[in-house]
Amino acid sequence: xxxxxxxxxxxxxxxxxxxxxxxxxxxxxxxYLEVRNRFFDFLSFVKDFRAAAEVTVQPVRRFHxxxxxxxxxxxxxxxLLGLDVQFIPGVGPKITSPIRDEEAVRAxxxxxxxxxxxxxxxxxxxxxxxxxxxPLLGFVGGPLTLASYxxxxxxxxxxxxxxxxxxxxxxxYHELLSKIANLSGEYLNLQRKxxxxxxxxxxxxxxxLSEEDYREMAYPYVKRVLEMAASKETPSIHYANGxxxxxxxxxxxxxxxxxLDWRSSLIHTFEKFPDKIFQxxxxxxxxxxxxxIIRKRTREICSLTKNRAHIxxxxxxxxxxxxxxxxxxxxxxxxxx
Ligand code: CP3
Numbered sequence: 371x372x373x374x375x376x377x378x379x380x381x382x383x384x385x386x387x388x389x390x391x392x393x394x395x396x397x398x399x400x401x402y403l404e405v406r407n408r409f410f411d412f413l414s415f416v417k418d419f420r421a422a423a424e425v426t427v428q429p430v431r432r433f434h435x436x437x438x439x440x441x442x443x444x445x446x447x448x449x450l451l452g453l454d455v456q457f458i459p460g461v462g463p464k465i466t467s468p469i470r471d472e473e474a475v476r477a478x479x480x481x482x483x484x485x486x487x488x489x490x491x492x493x494x495x496x497x498x499x500x501x502x503x504x505p506l507l508g509f510v511g512g513p514l515t516l517a518s519y520x521x522x523x524x525x526x527x528x529x530x531x532x533x534x535x536x537x538x539x540x541x542x543y544h545e546l547l548s549k550i551a552n553l554s555g556e557y558l559n560l561q562r563k564x565x566x567x568x569x570x571x572x573x574x575x576x577x578x579l580s581e582e583d584y585r586e587m588a589y590p591y592v593k594r595v596l597e598m599a600a601s602k603e604t605p606s607i608h609y610a611n612g613x614x615x616x617x618x619x620x621x622x623x624x625x626x627x628x629x630l631d632w633r634s635s636l637i638h639t640f641e642k643f644p645d646k647i648f649q650x651x652x653x654x655x656x657x658x659x660x661x662x663i664i665r666k667r668t669r670e671i672c673s674l675t676k677n678r679a680h681i682x683x684x685x686x687x688x689x690x691x692x693x694x695x696x697x698x699x700x701x702x703x704x705x706x707x
């Protein structure tokens with residue numbers, strides 16, 4: 371596969387820039403909503419491998435993107451620990467009995483990600499539909515981010531319970547993170563074995579930690595996940611949201627590519643780390659402006675990064691309600707540059 375995307379992940383500058391979008395399959399697409407409406411429950415949708423494969427390829431077909439990302443969720447691995455995960459419409463993910471003490475960590479199960487048949491089937495079906503046109507990306511959540519869902523019981527704005535748990539029960543915290551890291555490394559490896567050509571670690575909430583706490587609470591574990599999944603042929607991408615203050619730590623991670631969120635200054639980051647490969651970072655909210663503004667801002671990023679390997683993306687996921695013609699303006703501005 372002569373892939374623009376993979377070449378750039380391996381540091382090869384190309385004339386054209388590869389482009390894909392975090393959350394590229396989703397509620398802004400009418401063809402996604404049509405499939406979504408066949409399911410009452412989000413997890414039943416994810417576990418239906420035909421539906422998952424179908425919505426994985428939808429944005430690739432519509433916008434001619436340079437990579438597909440498997441339609442699933444970072445939280446599908448939590449049930450392997452014995453946690454019950456539900457997606458409540460209009461609210462978000464909920465963990466029925468969050469982990470709040472040492473006893474709860476001791477009681478966790480340790481099922482193998484090999485049992486996630488729906489992921490294997492969805493990868494096979496997607497590869498069928500993609501016919502080798504673009505690489506398929508697999509992904510996991512970062513250990514800190516997954517632990518935050520397990521401890522908080524849902525999305526948290528400040529990681530209050532997670533930090534409290536860390537300070538009260540440091541040993542149990544490290545045990546939990548270690549368990550999640552091993553599970554995630556193994557799951558990424560399986561996704562690679564099943565046919566994914568690049569692997570993404572999304573440590574969405576790491577930015578809520580100070581640099582000092584990041585070093586102890588998150589870094590060693592996300593490093594382990596990346597090491598477990600490392601391969602010469604299969605590049606890895608690390609993304610954390612709101613984490614530009616952690617860039618000095620994140621560049622030490624064994625990831626081929628670092629995703630930059632939309633707040634990060636591309637120009638300063640590029641100057642400071644001349645040998646690193648970055649992905650990003652147009653503000654997803656800018657896609658609510660006009661095609662003319664989007665083309666201008668996108669071309670600015672392309673100009674800034676034109677002399678280096680770089681992967682164009684948004685600085686976080688596509689937001690629900692984003693106008694399709696604006697998504698198209700973004701992708702076409704990259705392709706025409
Ligand atoms: O296109 C893709 O990017 C692949 C699919 C994907 C989803 N979630 C589908 C999804 C991916 C890669 C994710 C990752 C994910 N999930 C992250 C990390 C990335 C990030 O956004 O920072 C996180 C933190 C989650 C957890 C999660 N899943 C939340 C907080 C929510 C509810 C909020 C929301 O966006 O609705 C979900 C549900 C979810 N995951 C949806 C989708 C398309 C919406 C569910 C629906 O359609 O009803």
